[in-house]
Amino acid sequence: MNRRMLLQSALAGTALGALAPATRALAATDILWMTWENLAKDDYLAPFLDAHDVSLTKTFIGTDDEQFAKLRAGGASSVDLITPGLDKVEFYTASDLLQPIDFDKVPNASLLYDTFKQTPLGKVDGETYGIPFYWGINPIVYRADLMDEEPDWSVFFEGDKYNGKLAMRDYALEGIMIAAMYLGIPESEMFDMDDKQLAEVKRVLMIQKSKLRTYWNSISDLTNLFATGEVVCAFSWVPPYYDLRDKGIDMGMAKPEAGVIGWCDTVAVPKGLEGDRLDATLELVNYLLGPEYGKMLAVGGPYAQSTSAARDMLSPEEQSKIFVDDLSVMDSFVWKKNPPRYNEWVALWNEVKAS
Structure with a gap:
């Protein structure tokens, strides 16, 4: 049993196996992609498989930390493509x-939006190790029928009207970023806050906790809380806005002037991959940044590619859903970074939650 057969057997509980008919089992190259489930749908990838003599095995991750742990434990020698956050x-x-x-082997990367071409993230000494792949925002989502006006970050820290009907994601990085934006701490200082600033962040997070219905982990749970009216406003991912609006609920999405958290995931190739398998993997990367995949991701997600490859193929409504109709929205983004004192951030966050 070779390494790939062994890996497929070991991952049988989480992987879907070869992403193609049984006849593709004899393909010249088999690529293994470790990624999020929503990115590797069969119909998204069928055009690539039909045009190349490859098969595709996929295994799904639950968190970036999980993916990183698997690679550090030796998985890099058995995986061809991963999807780390920028x-x-x-x-x-x-x-x-x-x-x-x-x-040179990923020509569609030339179509990256300027924001992603210019970012220093994902690069070392001028070389790119993670190509920005798809992106979006984490806004405030709210029940427009149950709130008097569009909220901003202050709704989570001030006033009493919505006490017990607010929700915040249980994630120290984003939670502390939001508190910092509310306090007016500039992005240039946000990820390296001093003791005084962190103490002020803790103070307002304690106020916030008293106003929350819950800290959410599952977006499906949050969607249900919105549907029942138990939560009227939350720091959220985008899907509940569209899911519930499609069900006839009057939903709103707010992008506060103080800043909106932007996110972006990349595609990256583990060290040691070479030869035909590396060439096939880079062809897949090029496809993932190209128009066919980008259109399906936009319509089916809805998520935006980090390139403009599919933009002109989308209707105005489809462009609006993924925020590519007006790229100036990125001007207000605060992109997530790794704070040098992140262990202290996590400890602060856990202390607030336990209070």
């Missing part, structure tokens, strides 16, 4: 787990 690539490169990507 802000997390530095952990992988610091552990010498990735190889730089040859842009």
